Amino acid sequence: MSTETVEKPIKKESEALLSKRRKSLVSDPLNDDNPITIQVLGICSALAVTTQMKPTMVMSIAVIFVIVFSNLSISAMRKLIPGRVRIIVQLAVIATLVTLVNEVLKAYAFDMYKELSVFVGLIITNCIIMGRLEAFASGNKPYDSILDGLGSGLGYAWVILAVAFFRELFGSGAIFGYKVFEAIGFSSEGWVGFDYQANGIMVTPVGAFFVLGLIIWVQRNKTGYVEN
Amino acid sequence: MRQSNYYVILFSVILTVVLGGLLAATSEGLAPQQKKSVELDTKKQILGAVMDIDDKDFDVLEVYDRVIKSEVVDFEGNVVTEDSEGNAIVAEDVNVEKQFKKSPEERLYPVFKYFGENAGDEVESYILPVYGNGLWDNIWGFIALDTQGKEIKGAKFGHAGETPGLGARITESEVQERYKGKELYNEQGELVSVQMLKGENNPESKLDEHHIDGMSGATITGTGVNEMLKKYFKYYQPYFNKQGATATL
Numbered sequence: 001m002s003t004e005t006v007e008k009p010i011k012k013e014s015e016a017l018l019s020k021r022r023k024s025l026v027s028d029p030l031n032d033d034n035p036i037t038i039q040v041l042g043i044c045s046a047l048a049v050t051t052q053m054k055p056t057m058v059m060s061i062a063v064i065f066v067i068v069f070s071n072l073s074i075s076a077m078r079k080l081i082p083g084r085v086r087i088i089v090q091l092a093v094i095a096t097l098v099t100l101v102n103e104v105l106k107a108y109a110f111d112m113y114k115e116l117s118v119f120v121g122l123i124i125t126n127c128i129i130m131g132r133l134e135a136f137a138s139g140n141k142p143y144d145s146i147l148d149g150l151g152s153g154l155g156y157a158w159v160i161l162a163v164a165f166f167r168e169l170f171g172s173g174a175i176f177g178y179k180v181f182e183a184i185g186f187s188s189e190g191w192v193g194f195d196y197q198a199n200g201i202m203v204t205p206v207g208a209f210f211v212l213g214l215i216i217w218v219q220r221n222k223t224g225y226v227e228n
Numbered sequence: 229m230r231q232s233n234y235y236v237i238l239f240s241v242i243l244t245v246v247l248g249g250l251l252a253a254t255s256e257g258l259a260p261q262q263k264k265s266v267e268l269d270t271k272k273q274i275l276g277a278v279m280d281i282d283d284k285d286f287d288v289l290e291v292y293d294r295v296i297k298s299e300v301v302d303f304e305g306n307v308v309t310e311d312s313e314g315n316a317i318v319a320e321d322v323n324v325e326k327q328f329k330k331s332p333e334e335r336l337y338p339v340f341k342y343f344g345e346n347a348g349d350e351v352e353s354y355i356l357p358v359y360g361n362g363l364w365d366n367i368w369g370f371i372a373l374d375t376q377g378k379e380i381k382g383a384k385f386g387h388a389g390e391t392p393g394l395g396a397r398i399t400e401s402e403v404q405e406r407y408k409g410k411e412l413y414n415e416q417g418e419l420v421s422v423q424m425l426k427g428e429n430n431p432e433s434k435l436d437e438h439h440i441d442g443m444s445g446a447t448i449t450g451t452g453v454n455e456m457l458k459k460y461f462k463y464y465q466p467y468f469n470k471q472g473a474t475a476t477l
Contacts, residue, residue, distance in 0.1 A: 082239055093247070096250060108265070
C-alpha cells in the first residue's frame with residue numbers, strides 16, 4: 001500500500017511511452033488527418049511513382065525515413081535554430097537526408113535508383129515533410145516528433161500504396177509484377193478465353209487522379225469530413 | 229541572442245560543415261559499391277541485347293567475362309588501345325555519354341563481341357552502344373548486329389527521363405523485340421537503318437525489314453531512337469567495312 005502511494009506521483013510526471021495522446025500522433029494522420037486525402041499534400045509524387053507497387057514501396061520507405069529523421073533532427077535542434085533562417089535549416093536537413101537515401105539506393109538497389117532517382121530527389125519539396133517540420137517538430141519534443149513523423153509517413157504510404165495497387169492491377173494486370181489476371185485463368189489459355197486487356201489510362205497520371213479521387217470520396221463518405 | 233547576426237552566421241556555418249561532412253563521408257564510403265552497381269548494370273544491358281537475362285538467375289559478371297570480348301575503335305574504324313597519354317583504353321570504361329558530347333570524329337566507339345552462350349571461337353554478334361536525344365532527356369541503348377553488321381540481332385534501350393507509359397516503353401522487351409531480324413541496308417547497299425513508325429498497330433503493309441511498329445503517344449521518343457540508330461550505324465560502318473576486308477583476305 002505504502003509503495004503505491006509513493007510511486008503514483010512519479011508516474012504522473014512522465015507521460016507513458018505510448019499514451020493516448022501519443023498514439024493519436026501516429027494514428028490521426030492515417031485517417032482523420034491524412035496528409036494526402038485530407039490535407040491534399042504530396043499529390044505530385046503520389047501521381048508520379050504509383051504506376052507499380054514495387055517503386056511505390058521503395059518511395060514510401062524513403063519518405064518515412066526522411067520524415068522521421070528530419071522531424072527528429074529539427075526537434076532536437078529546435079531551441080538552437082534561429083527563427084529567421086529556420087526554413088533554410090529545415091530544407092538543408094531534408095536535402096541531406098534525401099541525398100543519403102539516393103546514394104544508398106544507387107549503391108544497393110541500382111534498378112530502383114534508375115527508376116526513382118528523380119522522384120526521390122523531389123522528396124525535398126514534398127510539402128508533407130516541410131509541413132510537419134514547421135507545424136510540429138519545431139515546437140515539440142524529439143520523441144513526439146518521431147511519432148508524428150511516423151504517423152504522417154505511414155499515412156502517406158498507405159494512400160500511395162493503395163493507388164499503386166489499383167493502377168498496377170488494372171494498368172498492367174499485375175501486383176508486384178506478378179500477373180494476377182493470368183494466374184486466375186484470365187488469359188487466352190485459361191477459362192476466359194482471351195487475354196486481359198490492360199487499361200492504358202491507369203498507367204498515365206490521369207489514372208492516378210481517378211483512383212485518388214475515388215479513395216478521397218470513399219473516405220470522406222465514411223468519416224463525414226467536410227472542408228470548411 | 230538567438231536572433232543576432234553573429235549567431236545566425238555561426239549556426240549556418242556549423243550546420244553546413246556538419247551536413248556537408250556527413251554527405252561527403254557517405255559519398256566516399258559508398259563509392260566502391262556504387263561503381264560496382266554501375267558496372268553490373270552496364271554489363272546487364274550489354275548482355276541483354278543478345279540474351280534474355282530477366283528470367284535467368286545467373287551471375288552476370290561471370291557470364292559477361294566468359295562470352296564477351298571488347299575493343300575500342302575510332303571514327304575510321306581502327307582499333308585503339310591507348311589514349312594520347314599512353315593509358316590503356318578499356319571498352320567497358322568508356323563513358324558513352326561523355327563521348328556523345330564530343331564531335332563524332334573525336335569519339336571512341338566501344339565494340340562488344342559476343343561469342344555465343346557457350347563462348348565458342350567465333351564471334352556471333354557485335355554489340356554496339358548507341359546514344360542520343362529523346363523527348364525530355366538522353367536515351368541510349370545496346371544494339372546487337374550480325375557478323376556482317378547488317379542485321380539486328382537484338383536491342384536494349386535505356387532512358388534518363390522519358391514519359392512513363394509512353395516514351396519510357398522503349399525499355400520494355402515487347403518494344404525491343406520488334407527490332408529483331410530487321411535489316412540496316414537496302415537492296416542497293418545503302419544504309420537506310422531501321423525506322424520506328426508513328427503510332428501503334430500499323431498495318432502489316434507498312435512494316436517491312438526497315439520499319440517497325442511505333443509506340444502510341446511517343447512519336448518524339450521514337451524519332452529520337454531512329455536518329456540515334458541511323459547516326460551510330462553510320463559511325464560504326466567503317467569498322468564493319470574493315471572487318472569485311474580482313475575476312476576476305
